[in-house]
Amino acid sequence: MPSTSTRTGTRRPRTATLRVALATGAVLAVTVGCSAQVVTDPAGAADDKPGGGTGTGVRIEPTEPASSSPSAEPAAASKPPATPSAKPTKSASEKPAPPKPKTVLASGAEGDQVRELQARLRQIAHFNRAPTGYYGSVTATAVSSFQAKRGLPRTGTTDTVTWQKLLGMTKKPTAAELRPPAAVKPAPKPDPRCMTGRVLCISKNSRSLSWMIDGKVLSTMDVRFGSQYTPTREGTFKVGWKSRDHVSTLYDTPMPYAMFFSGGQAVHYSADFAARGYSGASHGCVNVRDKKKIAALFDAVRTGDKVVVYK
Structure with missing residues (x-):
């Protein structure tokens, strides 16, 4: 039997009241219970389960809690800050190793530069004969003697350091020093x-x-x-x-x-x-x-x- 509202003085069917109550309860279930997703059915169709539906126009689709998702990432705040790997740094006092001296002349060499080497060594009493232009054992011994007296490695080979040291201590040989007249004997x-x-x-x-x-x-x-x-x-x-x-x-x-x-x-x-x-x-x-x-x-x-x- 229809009833009449005493508050408003208007008549409302019980059936309409029940539908509103059901819809309200469904919404409350969404907000109070486990996580769910509310999807509005624009056609107001019944639920697709057999036996009909509520006819409320609202379909409730449960979803999994966010915490159960395997792809869920922890909050950014919980990650430890990334620290860059420390790179070794050279001390300011460290200096790069000087390049190795290059060979200028060595045993077996011959020519005008060997003659100049011998003449310069002769100027400072390390080579006691006329220049020959050939770098043999006598020249190697003279170079080794020069290196020892100047605190250089005694190799007997004329490298860039030895050559520059010798140039700084001697003068450019004259033609007579390179080919002393005494070295050329007059023909009998x-x-x-x-x-x-x-x-x-x-x-x-x-x-x-x-x-x-x-x-x-x-x-x-x-x-x-x-x-x-x-x-x-x-x-x-x-x-x-x-x-x-x-x-x-x-x-x-x-x-x-x-x-x-x-x-x-x-x-x-x-x-x-x-x-x-x-x-x-x-x-x-x-x-x-x-x-x-x-x-x-x-x-x-x-x-x-x-x-x-x-x-």
């Missing part, structure tokens, strides 16, 4: 056998070789001879054959610009003679220590030219 009066034709005229007394054509001296150079156990033969010979880059098969040593005149004896360049001077000897050959001169002589001499070796 030639043997009469040397006065005609093309001749390698070799004197043991003056330790010199003169290249002559028809009695005219074209060039002269210092030479040394064999020891008393392997003496250089004396007499008149001919150049039998020439070998520019010859290596001894007996002693396995280089014999550049070799001109053979008597068996295995030859006139040739000797690096040992250039390095040690007359403190050494050959095995019978005629050694020349000036490489430029012997190279020019090698090009000028022909097979069959005369060779005269005398005292």
Whole structure:
């Protein structure tokens, strides 16, 4: 039976009152219970479950609590602050290691710079002979002596530090210092056998070789001879054959610009003679220590030219 509201004096059906109550209760369930999502059905359709629905126009879809989601991230405030990894820093007092000195000249080198090195060492009494232009054991010993006196590593090799130190202590060598006149001996009066034709005229007394054509001296150079156990033969010979880059098969040593005149004896360049001077000897050959001169002589001499070796 319909009832009449005593408060407003208007009549409201009970059915309408029940629907409002149900809708209100559903909303309260959303706000008071577990987390849920409210989705409004615009068509006011019934729930899709069998047996019809409420007809309220509101569908309640439960959702999982946020805390149960595996992808949920903890609050930003709970993360510890990231600390950058500490990088090693160099102390202000540390200095980079100086670069290693570079080699300027070493044993086996030859040329004008070696001659300058020797002349400069000679100025300060570390090299006691005329410059030869060849960096041998004598030069290495002189360099080592210079390095020891100046507190440098005793390597015997001329590096950039050694060279700069030497330049600062010496002056540029003169032409006479580079090639002292005393190092070039005057040619003695030639043997009469040397006065005609093309001749390698070799004197043991003056330790010199003169290249002559028809009695005219074209060039002269210092030479040394064999020891008393392997003496250089004396007499008149001919150049039998020439070998520019010859290596001894007996002693396995280089014999550049070799001109053979008597068996295995030859006139040739000797690096040992250039390095040690007359403190050494050959095995019978005629050694020349000036490489430029012997190279020019090698090009000028022909097979069959005369060779005269005398005292």
